[in-house]
Amino acid sequence: MPNIWVISTKLYVSEKSSIPQDGSRFYFGRSIVPSHSKEAAINDLTLKLNDDFIDIEKIVDVVEYGSKAWNSAEDDDFETNESYLDALETGSIALGCFISELSMEAE
C-alpha cells in the first residue's frame, strides 16, 4: 500500500488552463497523492498539474494524511477529506478544490 500524502501548494495558473479564473496572481491547493515516497508524490503532482498548464510556485507543506485532522474551514474549502476518499477509491491523485488569492481577499 502506498502512503497517502497531503500536499499544500501555492500555484501559478496559466491563462491556457481549463480552470475558471478571476485574474488572481496565485492560487492555492491541497491535494491528496498516493505514493511510496514524498519525493515521488511531489513529482507526480507536479506532472498532473502541468498537464493543465498549472505550475507549482511553492510547496507549502507535505505530510501524511494520518498525521493530523483535516477539519478546518480551509479544509472544507479545499475539500480535503472528500479528496482523500476519492484518492482511496481510485488510487490516483485527487487535486481537491483550488482557491484563488482574490477570493481569499474578498471573504
Place this chain on the structure above:
Amino acid sequence: MSNGAMTLAEGSNKRQYKTDATLVLNGVEERENILRTSFDSLPVWKSKYSVNTSIFCPRINSVIKKGAVIEKEVWVFGVDATKAQDIIDAVKIATSHYKVKASDILSKVYIKNLNAEKEEYYDLDFLVQLNKNLYRDTTAGIKEACEYFGIKNPVNIHVYSSNNNYKINKIDLYEAFELGGASQVKTDPRALVYKSMNNLGSMKVKIKTNLHVATINF
C-alpha cells in the same frame, strides 16, 4: 410575481457547485420553482460527476429530453442553450411538473461561466471569440424561446463571470449580450465568491466573480 427561474449549463449537482439562482441586481429573491439544465446528456453528466442513479426520483422524461427531479428541483439534460427548441423542450417539462406558466420559469435565467467545449484545441484569442459567440447565441436562443411562449415582460439573464475572466472579459461579455438581442446590461457592485468547475468536471476552483444582468425587452 414570478418566483421561478431557469439555469443553463449546470455541472455538478453538489450544493456548492450548483448555480445560485437567487441573486438579482443588488438583492436576493426567494425561489420556489427552479429548472436546472445541463448541456451534457444524462449518461455523460452521470459519469462526469459520479452521480448515482438512485437520486433520480422520479424520472420525468419527455419524448425528446431526459429529466429528473433531484432534491425537489427539475433537471433536464442535453440542453444546448444556443438552441431555442432545447430551451422550449426543457421549459415544457418544468411547467408540466411544477404546474406553472412558462413565464414563471423563463423570466429569470441564470448561467455560471459559460465556456466553449474542446477549449484545449484553441488559442486564447480564438477561445474568447468562441465564448462571445456562445453568449450571443444563448441570448438569442433565450429570446426566441420567450417569443415562442408569448412572453411580453422583460426577461433577465444573470451571468456569473469574473470581470477579469481571461476567457471572456466584461467588455466582450456586454458586446455578446447586445449582439444576441439584449437591450441593456448591468453589473452588480457586490464582490461574489463561488466554486466552479471546468467543462470536463475534472478541475474545481473557488474564485471571486461578478454578477452581470442582461435584459431582453419584447
